[in-house]
Amino acid sequence: xxxxxxxxxxxxxxxxxxxxxxxxxxxxxxxxxxxxxxxxxxxxxxxxxxxxxxxxxxxxxxxxxxxxxxxxxxxxxxxxxxxxxxxxxxxxxxxxxxxxxxxxxxxxxxxxxxxxxxxxxxxxxxxxxxxxxxxxxxxxxxxxxxxxxxxxxxxxxxxxxxxxxxxxxxxxxxxxxxxxxxxxxxxxxxxxxxxxxxxxxxxxxxxxxxxxxxxxxxxxxxxxxxxxxxxxxxxxxxxxxxxxxxxxxxxxxxxxxxxxxxxxxxxxxxxxxxxxxxxxxxxxxxxxxxxxxxxxxxxxxxxxxxxxxxxxxxxxxxxxxxxxxxxxxxxxxxxxxxxxxxxxxxxxxxxxxxxxxxxxxxxxxxxxxxxxxxxxxxxxxxxxxxxxxxxxxxxxxxxxxxx
Amino acid sequence: xxxxxxxxxxxxxxxxxxxxxxxxxxxxxxxxxxxxxxxxxxxxxxxxxxxxxxxxxxxxxxxxxxxxxxxxxxxxxxxxxxxxxxxxxxxxxxxxxxxxxxxxxxxxxxxxxxxxxxxxxxxxxxxxxxxxxxxxxxxxxxxxxxxxxxxxxxxxxxxxxxxxxxxxxxxxxxxxxxxxxxxxxxxxxxxxxxxxxxxxxxxxxxxxxxxxxxxxxxxxxxxxxxxxxxxxxxxxxxxxxxxxxxxxxxx
Ligand SMILES: Nc1ncnc2c1ncn2[C@@H]1O[C@H](COP(=O)(O)OP(=O)(O)OP(=O)(O)O)[C@@H](O)[C@H]1O
Ligand SMILES: [Mg+2]
Numbered sequence: 001x002x003x004x005x006x007x008x009x010x011x012x013x014x015x016x017x018x019x020x021x022x023x024x025x026x027x028x029x030x031x032x033x034x035x036x037x038x039x040x041x042x043x044x045x046x047x048x049x050x051x052x053x054x055x056x057x058x059x060x061x062x063x064x065x066x067x068x069x070x071x072x073x074x075x076x077x078x079x080x081x082x083x084x085x086x087x088x089x090x091x092x093x094x095x096x097x098x099x100x101x102x103x104x105x106x107x108x109x110x111x112x113x114x115x116x117x118x119x120x121x122x123x124x125x126x127x128x129x130x131x132x133x134x135x136x137x138x139x140x141x142x143x144x145x146x147x148x149x150x151x152x153x154x155x156x157x158x159x160x161x162x163x164x165x166x167x168x169x170x171x172x173x174x175x176x177x178x179x180x181x182x183x184x185x186x187x188x189x190x191x192x193x194x195x196x197x198x199x200x201x202x203x204x205x206x207x208x209x210x211x212x213x214x215x216x217x218x219x220x221x222x223x224x225x226x227x228x229x230x231x232x233x234x235x236x237x238x239x240x241x242x243x244x245x246x247x248x249x250x251x252x253x254x255x256x257x258x259x260x261x262x263x264x265x266x267x268x269x270x271x272x273x274x275x276x277x278x279x280x281x282x283x284x285x286x287x288x289x290x291x292x293x294x295x296x297x298x299x300x301x302x303x304x305x306x307x308x309x310x311x312x313x314x315x316x317x318x319x320x321x322x323x324x325x326x327x328x329x330x331x332x333x334x335x336x337x338x339x340x341x342x343x344x345x346x347x348x349x350x351x352x353x354x355x356x357x358x359x360x361x362x363x364x365x366x367x368x369x370x371x372x373x374x375x376x377x378x379x380x381x382x383x384x385x386x387x388x389x390x391x392x393x394x395x396x397x398x399x400x401x402x403x
Numbered sequence: 404x405x406x407x408x409x410x411x412x413x414x415x416x417x418x419x420x421x422x423x424x425x426x427x428x429x430x431x432x433x434x435x436x437x438x439x440x441x442x443x444x445x446x447x448x449x450x451x452x453x454x455x456x457x458x459x460x461x462x463x464x465x466x467x468x469x470x471x472x473x474x475x476x477x478x479x480x481x482x483x484x485x486x487x488x489x490x491x492x493x494x495x496x497x498x499x500x501x502x503x504x505x506x507x508x509x510x511x512x513x514x515x516x517x518x519x520x521x522x523x524x525x526x527x528x529x530x531x532x533x534x535x536x537x538x539x540x541x542x543x544x545x546x547x548x549x550x551x552x553x554x555x556x557x558x559x560x561x562x563x564x565x566x567x568x569x570x571x572x573x574x575x576x577x578x579x580x581x582x583x584x585x586x587x588x589x590x591x592x593x594x595x596x597x598x599x600x601x602x603x604x605x606x607x608x609x610x611x612x613x614x615x616x617x618x619x620x621x622x623x624x625x626x627x628x629x630x631x632x633x634x635x636x637x638x639x640x641x642x643x644x645x646x647x648x649x650x651x652x653x654x
Binding site for chain 2: 003005154211218221222224226229231235237238239240244245248252
């Protein structure tokens, strides 16, 4: 199907179904219940899942395949946002030209930074990308104020030209008249689901980008990128120049980042320099590693995981904790709240950090490896019926694992 | 005029004269062996041929063109492939993928951006790779991860990767080191067959005299960076200078 083999095709179909039904899946708890705060199915957050999913999928094409660890990808996200807002200011609020320009600008910027940074590999490459991104951040904050509007951030003002804005078109971001903000709320018994135009734009983009990344992974080009990660010496002595391959991967991932930045601006027509900061670059590294670098689905999972933590875990404050443990005797309640409090609310970073450490130590392949291991345990159970049960006295040695 | 001409090549590493005044003229279609004690400069000489090192003086001409100053991948595209002393393969990739990469490099050159096509649709290339794997008796290992194989298998894979490119000149740096006797004999058979069928020029560095004498048409003996003698195999066997070079090392 679609030029994919059966395994990839089924993975793709699953992702499509998950993405399209996310408004249901992410709101499993009735709207009025005390668990409703764990619902993630509100437009703003769902958009972020999809957008950062795109960002991480693109990052994975560089890091997962070639092993070149960029610490500056937020720069491309940032320029993508700026490009989109400029299109809003100059043309109109239609997001299509804005997003197209974001991709182009992201790619060009990546070409420039990649061309220089890829002269080095390993830690030096990482440092170079980090330096470029921090430089872009600093410039956006200060010198480039005429383009970026400095600390205030770039936004659309009523006296902006908007040459193509017609009188009847909406004056917020839209796609051919459908505004990104328009949301249809559907109540279903005690449950409530929101269907948001912006989310579906992002979700469709993510699906397309996911499909593209599968094709890249399975292409000769993708194989070359993995070969670069493994042995550049052999690559050279096989008549292949690794540099254009890594540069192409860098530019592709820059375009993904540019697209993500453009979509962020399309959902909320603002662009600020902080989007380029090193913490933002670090975040996409975390997403990819947490989910599983080099796997197809991992980065999307990682992005979802981190954004969920950032938005849901961070909202659990002391009062909420007290509510949860209200059924316990007072002393015990206070004790539990005191213990748990540092891990939730503003302390969500602590939980995420611990989780990240656990994953890196015990599951170097990320959440995807975790999933595979669980899958393997189940498969083994099916294959091996209990031998010992027949013979309780005599314990045979477990047979050695045959890989 | 030979396909490979090395004239007056010198290479120093700090105070060590690794190569001094090396001259070689290897005619097309022959198998030439370079032997010599450890540290004689054999690998260094190969490094100068493939662009890994640049000689301090001298020229290296391949097929009428100088290779000096060219990048390793350019030299490979000219038609020189090399098997390394320690196998250089794509360890994380499957054996089949290891074979596919040189096939693509042969067809598409130094860089080509086919990022959307599926490998499975490149029938011609897949067939070529499979055929070569059969030739080296590795067809059953094609889905194995390359790094999980034995050292001998890695060597055979590397050789197959070089051969599938159909180079004009194949450089082999101790192709049978670390192989069991049976594997060594297989390799000799394979190289003989390849040489007869495809008419590839080969330069072999080898410590195993059994291999050298079964394959080589001519032999150069290198000692302390300079060529001692160059002659037919039968004349090398009892040559006093050669004995001296090897015994001198032992003493
Ligand atoms: N890159 C280098 N830098 C410094 N010295 C080197 C370098 N490469 C080789 N040498 C030295 O040059 C000499 C020749 O080394 P070379 O590897 O060419 O020997 P060889 O004939 O291949 O030996 P062997 O049979 O052990 O492979 C050795 O003394 C080695 O230590
Ligand atoms: Mg050597």
